[in-house]
Amino acid sequence: MDTSSLDNAVVLLVEDQAKTREMIAVALRDKGFTVLTAADGLTGLSLVRRHLPEVVVVDAMLPKLHGFQLCRAIKTNEGTKHTLVIVITGVFTKSRYRLEAIQRYLADGFLVKPVDMDELTSLIYGYLAERTRRMLERVAETAPPSAAQEAPPRAEKVQLVDPRVDRVMPTWSSPDASTPPPPKPVLPSRSSAVTPPPRVVTPPLPPEPQPAPDRPAALGTPAREPTRKLTFAQDFQRTLEELDKISAAKQDGTRK
Numbered sequence: 001m002d003t004s005s006l007d008n009a010v011v012l013l014v015e016d017q018a019k020t021r022e023m024i025a026v027a028l029r030d031k032g033f034t035v036l037t038a039a040d041g042l043t044g045l046s047l048v049r050r051h052l053p054e055v056v057v058v059d060a061m062l063p064k065l066h067g068f069q070l071c072r073a074i075k076t077n078e079g080t081k082h083t084l085v086i087v088i089t090g091v092f093t094k095s096r097y098r099l100e101a102i103q104r105y106l107a108d109g110f111l112v113k114p115v116d117m118d119e120l121t122s123l124i125y126g127y128l129a130e131r132t133r134r135m136l137e138r139v140a141e142t143a144p145p146s147a148a149q150e151a152p153p154r155a156e157k158v159q160l161v162d163p164r165v166d167r168v169m170p171t172w173s174s175p176d177a178s179t180p181p182p183p184k185p186v187l188p189s190r191s192s193a194v195t196p197p198p199r200v201v202t203p204p205l206p207p208e209p210q211p212a213p214d215r216p217a218a219l220g221t222p223a224r225e226p227t228r229k230l231t232f233a234q235d236f237q238r239t240l241e242e243l244d245k246i247s248a249a250k251q252d253g254t255r256k
Contacts, residue, residue, distance in 0.1 A: 041065025
């Protein structure tokens with residue numbers, strides 16, 4: 001891994017045992033880190049606030065301020081919560097302490113003494129590489145787009161007037177001369193206009209049948225006079241006359 005970018009990375013080592021503190025500090029300086037040291041928790045917290053180191057390696061058992069408490073104070077502070085905190089211990093070696101350090105005290109790493117320097121430096125390298133990647137992504141998101149990344153020019157809208165219709169047809173012109181324009185719509189001509197359907201002519205109704213004229217009577221057959229309908233008064237008068245005739249005939253018979 002390229003460690004040329006780690007020359008300015010600051011690592012704070014908080015360890016109360018002088019021999020262990022010196023051994024880890026020398027190994028980290030050999031890797032190219034700038035190393036600060038502290039022998040108790042309160043001094044370590046003061047150096048964190050003053051120098052804002054990228055990495056803090058803290059022993060779990062410290063005087064004045066417990067190592068787990070120092071870890072939580074760093075991770076819950078808005079200005080230092082992104083600092084990598086690695087807890088090292090020779091006392092709390094069981095797995096349940098590892099889980100408690102990560103879940104309750106928000107530690108990023110947990111190593112058991114004697115510290116494996118290759119494992120420690122791998123944690124630091126991985127964290128710094130991830131932090132650099134996130135910083136580059138934020139810079140790329142906020143930087144204005146370059147000329148090569150600018151969006152291609154949009155096609156311009158052109159208004160064409162078709163003389164055959166009384167409307168304006170929109171079309172699009174391509175900014176690239178090699179790109180052919182879209183095909184024009186085919187419009188119907190006047191000669192090909194749709195003819196109206198033929199009118200349906202209803203034939204006239206046949207004339208109503210007329211009554212046949214009266215035939216002349218055959219030779220030798222007397223022609224019948226057409227019957228005439230009598231009015232009510234005429235019919236009543238005729239009935240009275242017949243009654244008078246009957247009454248007169250009865251009187252004549254009586255006299256005889």
